[in-house]
Amino acid sequence: MRQFFAAGFTALAIAAQAAPPVPAGTYLLEQGEGTLKVKTNQTFSIDTLGTNAHTCNFTGKISDEPIQVEDSACYLSFTLQGANILVSAQNRYVTKEELGCSSFCGYRASFDGGLFYSLPNCTPDAVSKVRQEFKTQYDRKDYGTAKRTLSKLLSRCERILHWSDLDWVRNDMALAQYKTGDKAACLQTLQPLTNIASITESELPESYPPFEAELILPIAKATRTNLKLCGASGR
Template sequence: MKFKNTLPFALALALLLGAGPASAQVSTPPAGDYIYEGGSGALRVKADGRFDITTIGANAHTCALDGTIVRGKAKLADSGCVVSFAVNADKVAVSTNGAEQCRDNCGMRATFEGTYTRPTPACTDKAVASSRKSFKRQYDAKDYSTALATLSPVLSECEKTLDWITKDWIRNDIALTQLKLNDRAACLKTLQPLAEDAARTDDGIKENYPPADAEIFLPVVRAARTNLKLCRG
């Protein structure tokens, strides 16, 4: 069974934190919004050091926590859990002291440890939503070249911070636009990451993904099946 948003956080953090003080400093991150690995959550930091984190893991399990960062660390209220923040350019590596109480903030299949990235202006949630809205207006007006030029950069530039469902819906939209422009080869290439799942039956998707993940992924897969058939001709 596949579990989305499950990554080797301990290894990634060890590599990042072991890179030396010149590249990563335990300190309070600059105020702003940061996106969790794979677009599956967010870290919000205020100018006074207040922060909150929300993430989502496999089968819709979540984490939620907040507190105040002081010299790069935050001790959660009424808990032995200490959260550390290591800043490296536009990234923040979040780790804990390993206290069992840290798990009290999360469901079984979720974690908040890992890397959070400050998105570029074009990749914020608001900017992505605006680009998708413009794309739809252009697509509905049959201005396919402009629509493709609007949406393609979202996938290429924001792939690391888009959540997996949004990313795959965008793949479907781009592929269908490429088909409208009579570029079947490009359409198939865009949909290639979805081809393996599209070849499965609905029951096969349910067998390979946790229930909540399968429920939100099935509409994406069904669209990909249709689009792959159209692109193959």
């Protein structure tokens, strides 16, 4: 009988110490560098983006202990920090043949873990919806409302957006500010993009990898046009 109570007490203690399940949803790294998707059964997928569109991809099931990814030397652990999730990556027993977590990444990508934020209004789908809302407002010449729409997006998602998405949002915001007669605000919005705007098409391959150069070219052209609209001088 004593053994029964002791075993029952131990089981209760272990259950009490078990970490709460990770809420299902989509979680985001800063600067659009990755997403963590968790389902209600605790299965997950992590996708991160590195230089020149190289990626890392992990799948598995979250548990209280660090989980081994696909019988590799890569182990991931998940810790709730408020509404956010800290993912820690650890390589164990790495050999010349076993690359650990880097074996799940492209040549120009890596994953050392990071804090994934719970920001449902900043997921790619949510951002795409807001940008379409802005376009509708802008096309019907409701520039004031369009400006406020992007202002809200920037205030809550600026640090989460991938740099290319952020640069396009800034250009859209600048256009709305120009249309409302606020050229000073337009120039201020575009100020972080002046370096990109100064790069010529022939200079791009020397300064950036091919994928990034392809993204930057239309952004540079749009920024130069909008800077001129708002009164900036230069090439």
